[in-house]
Amino acid sequence: MKNNKLVEITNLISQKQRFLITSHVNPDGDNLGSVIALKLVLEQLGKETVVVIDDEIPSCFSFLHSIDEIIRYEDGLDIDFDMCFTLDCSDLDRIAKVKNIIKSKAIINIDHHGDNPYFGEYNLVKNTAATAEIIYQLIDALEEAKLNKDIAAALATGLITDTGSFRYSNTTSKTHKIMAELLNYDVDTAEISKKVFDTHSYQSLVLRGKVLQNLQIDDSKKIAWVKVSQDLLSEVGATMEDTEGIVNYPRSLAGVEIAILFKETEEEIIRVSLRSNSYFPVDKLAHKFGGGGHPRAAGCSIDANLNEAIEEVVNAAKKELKQVR
Amino acid sequence: MKNNKLVEITNLISQKQRFLITSHVNPDGDNLGSVIALKLVLEQLGKETVVVIDDEIPSCFSFLHSIDEIIRYEDGLDIDFDMCFTLDCSDLDRIAKVKNIIKSKAIINIDHHGDNPYFGEYNLVKNTAATAEIIYQLIDALEEAKLNKDIAAALATGLITDTGSFRYSNTTSKTHKIMAELLNYDVDTAEISKKVFDTHSYQSLVLRGKVLQNLQIDDSKKIAWVKVSQDLLSEVGATMEDTEGIVNYPRSLAGVEIAILFKETEEEIIRVSLRSNSYFPVDKLAHKFGGGGHPRAAGCSIDANLNEAIEEVVNAAKKELKQVR
Known part of the structure; x- marks a missing residue:
C-alpha cells in the first residue's frame, strides 16, 4: 500500500x-x-460512470450539475464496472454498504485526510484543504480534460465547504490560487456560499434561539456549552439536522477556548461535539470518552442522560484545561 | 476632477x-x-506619516500592527504635512471633523465605491471588492516597497472584511489571486477571520437568542423580519453594537427574498436594515422612507414606534414585491 503519483492515476x-x-x-x-x-470530467x-452513495443527498446541494444522477445504495444493486474511485474517505468503512458492490474490484482512493491508511489498490492521498483540490490537480494533469462552468462550480463547492469559506487554517495560498482559476469560469460564489452555509429552515432558526437562551459558561470563562434535548426538538418541530453549525455559537464567545454541543440523539445516548479555538487539543479529550477527531474539532458519544453527560465532559475539560495552561 | 493612473500616485x-x-x-x-x-509602506x-480618524477604533482590530498609533480626532489638533490620503471614503463627509485638519492641502482619494465623485485633487477610484485591493496594486507599483507579514495581514483583513470572507458577489478571480499572494507572507487567516466575524460577547449571543424567538414571516413566506427594542437591550444587558449581523438571520431563512431588522435606536426612532437575496431592489424600498443603499443592502430611519414602523415597512415591502414578481 503506497501513495501513487498523479500520472499513474491518469x-x-x-x-x-x-x-x-x-x-x-x-x-x-x-x-x-x-x-x-470527477464524473463530469470522465464523461x-x-x-462511462456510475455514482453510488449509501445515504440521502441533502437538498441544499441540488444546484450541483448531474446531482440527481447519483444513485442511492440499496441491497441487490448490481453494477458492472472496471474500477472504483472512493473520494474523500479517510477509511473504507465510510462508504458503508457500497462495499457490497465493489467486491474485489480495484479501488482508487483519492483523499485529503492525514490519517488515511492507503486502503486502495491505488492511492492519491494529499494534505490539501479539500479533496476537490486533488480533483482539480487531477483534471489539470489529464491532457484532454477541460474545466467548464459546471465542473468549476462543483470544485468551488468543495473548496468553500471544507475551508469554511476560506476561514479555516487549512486554507493555503494554493487553495486561493485554485479558486482564482475556478472563478474564470463564471462560478457564482455568492450563490454557492448561501446554499452551503446560509440557508436555514424556520424551525432551525427558532431552535438556535432556544439553544442560545441556555448558553452556559464555566467560572474560568474558557469553556462554553449548549445542549439540544429530544424534548426541545419536539417543542420546536426541528430535527437533529437543524443542529448543524450550532457548536459555533459557544465557540464564538469572546475568550472561550473549548466549545461543546451536547445532543440527545436517543434517550441516554448523548452525541458530544467538541471545538477549540487556539491551543487545547479536543481530540485528546474525545479519546477519553472513546471518540476522536482533530485538535480543533472532535467528537464522542456518551451513554448517559443529558445532565450527567454534561457534568462528566465539562469536568474532564476543566481538569485537562488546567494541565494544558 | 478625474481619475488618476497608479503611476501618477506613485x-x-x-x-x-x-x-x-x-x-x-x-x-x-x-x-x-x-x-x-499604506502607513507601513510609506514608512x-x-x-513620515500621521493617521487621524474621527472615531473610536473597535477593539477587535487591536491585532493590526501599529493600530495604536492611530490618533483620534480632537478639536485643536494641529498636524504638519504635505498631502493627505483619504482611504475607502465614498464622500469627503465620511471623514467627519478630520476635514478641519486638512484645510486646503491636496487630497489623494483612494476608494472602491462606485458612486465616488472624485472629490480629491488626485483620485484613484477603482471598482474592486475592497480598498485594500487598490492599496495592494499601489504597493505593487511602488518599486522600492516590499510586502511583509504585517502589511499582508492588514491587506488580508481588508479583503476578508469587505468580501464577507470571499462570499459576496464582489469577490473576483483577482481578489483570490491577491489573497494567494498575501498568504505567502505567513498571514493567519483563521485568526483574522475569527476576530473580524466570529467573536461575540455573552450578551450579544443571548440577544440573538431572544431576537430569534420573535422571528416573523409574512404569508407569502418571502419577507422575514426581526426587531430589537430598547427594553430588550436593557433586559439582556446588550448594546446596539451587539445587533451587528443579526439581519443575516431572517436573510438566511429558506425561500425568503426580503429580510428586515428593526432597531429602536431611540423612542420613536426606528433604524431599518434591509437585505435581499436575489432580485428585489431594497434600495428602492429604502428611498420611499428617505433612506438609501445598494440593491441587496440598504437602510432607512423612521420616526414612529416599533410596531408602527414594522407595519409600515412590511406593508410597503409586500406591495413592492408583488409588482416586481
Whole structure:
C-alpha cells in the first residue's frame, strides 16, 4: 500500500472505460463537489460512470450539475464496472454498504485526510484543504480534460465547504490560487456560499434561539456549552439536522477556548461535539470518552442522560484545561 | 476632477515627504487594514506619516500592527504635512471633523465605491471588492516597497472584511489571486477571520437568542423580519453594537427574498436594515422612507414606534414585491 503519483492515476483512467464513483455517508459539499467534478470530467473523456452513495443527498446541494444522477445504495444493486474511485474517505468503512458492490474490484482512493491508511489498490492521498483540490490537480494533469462552468462550480463547492469559506487554517495560498482559476469560469460564489452555509429552515432558526437562551459558561470563562434535548426538538418541530453549525455559537464567545454541543440523539445516548479555538487539543479529550477527531474539532458519544453527560465532559475539560495552561 | 493612473500616485509619493492618512467614521476591517498597510509602506520608503480618524477604533482590530498609533480626532489638533490620503471614503463627509485638519492641502482619494465623485485633487477610484485591493496594486507599483507579514495581514483583513470572507458577489478571480499572494507572507487567516466575524460577547449571543424567538414571516413566506427594542437591550444587558449581523438571520431563512431588522435606536426612532437575496431592489424600498443603499443592502430611519414602523415597512415591502414578481 503506497501513495501513487498523479500520472499513474491518469494512466489508469486512459486504460479503463467504466468507473464506479463513491464517497462517504453524511455527504457534504466537498465529497459531492468532488464526485460530480470527477464524473463530469470522465464523461468528457468518453468514459462511462456510475455514482453510488449509501445515504440521502441533502437538498441544499441540488444546484450541483448531474446531482440527481447519483444513485442511492440499496441491497441487490448490481453494477458492472472496471474500477472504483472512493473520494474523500479517510477509511473504507465510510462508504458503508457500497462495499457490497465493489467486491474485489480495484479501488482508487483519492483523499485529503492525514490519517488515511492507503486502503486502495491505488492511492492519491494529499494534505490539501479539500479533496476537490486533488480533483482539480487531477483534471489539470489529464491532457484532454477541460474545466467548464459546471465542473468549476462543483470544485468551488468543495473548496468553500471544507475551508469554511476560506476561514479555516487549512486554507493555503494554493487553495486561493485554485479558486482564482475556478472563478474564470463564471462560478457564482455568492450563490454557492448561501446554499452551503446560509440557508436555514424556520424551525432551525427558532431552535438556535432556544439553544442560545441556555448558553452556559464555566467560572474560568474558557469553556462554553449548549445542549439540544429530544424534548426541545419536539417543542420546536426541528430535527437533529437543524443542529448543524450550532457548536459555533459557544465557540464564538469572546475568550472561550473549548466549545461543546451536547445532543440527545436517543434517550441516554448523548452525541458530544467538541471545538477549540487556539491551543487545547479536543481530540485528546474525545479519546477519553472513546471518540476522536482533530485538535480543533472532535467528537464522542456518551451513554448517559443529558445532565450527567454534561457534568462528566465539562469536568474532564476543566481538569485537562488546567494541565494544558 | 478625474481619475488618476497608479503611476501618477506613485510619483506624488516620491515627491513628497510628510503624509496625513485618514478614513471614514465607523471604522471597519477594510478602511483600517488599508490605512495600516499604506502607513507601513510609506514608512518603509522613509516617509513620515500621521493617521487621524474621527472615531473610536473597535477593539477587535487591536491585532493590526501599529493600530495604536492611530490618533483620534480632537478639536485643536494641529498636524504638519504635505498631502493627505483619504482611504475607502465614498464622500469627503465620511471623514467627519478630520476635514478641519486638512484645510486646503491636496487630497489623494483612494476608494472602491462606485458612486465616488472624485472629490480629491488626485483620485484613484477603482471598482474592486475592497480598498485594500487598490492599496495592494499601489504597493505593487511602488518599486522600492516590499510586502511583509504585517502589511499582508492588514491587506488580508481588508479583503476578508469587505468580501464577507470571499462570499459576496464582489469577490473576483483577482481578489483570490491577491489573497494567494498575501498568504505567502505567513498571514493567519483563521485568526483574522475569527476576530473580524466570529467573536461575540455573552450578551450579544443571548440577544440573538431572544431576537430569534420573535422571528416573523409574512404569508407569502418571502419577507422575514426581526426587531430589537430598547427594553430588550436593557433586559439582556446588550448594546446596539451587539445587533451587528443579526439581519443575516431572517436573510438566511429558506425561500425568503426580503429580510428586515428593526432597531429602536431611540423612542420613536426606528433604524431599518434591509437585505435581499436575489432580485428585489431594497434600495428602492429604502428611498420611499428617505433612506438609501445598494440593491441587496440598504437602510432607512423612521420616526414612529416599533410596531408602527414594522407595519409600515412590511406593508410597503409586500406591495413592492408583488409588482416586481
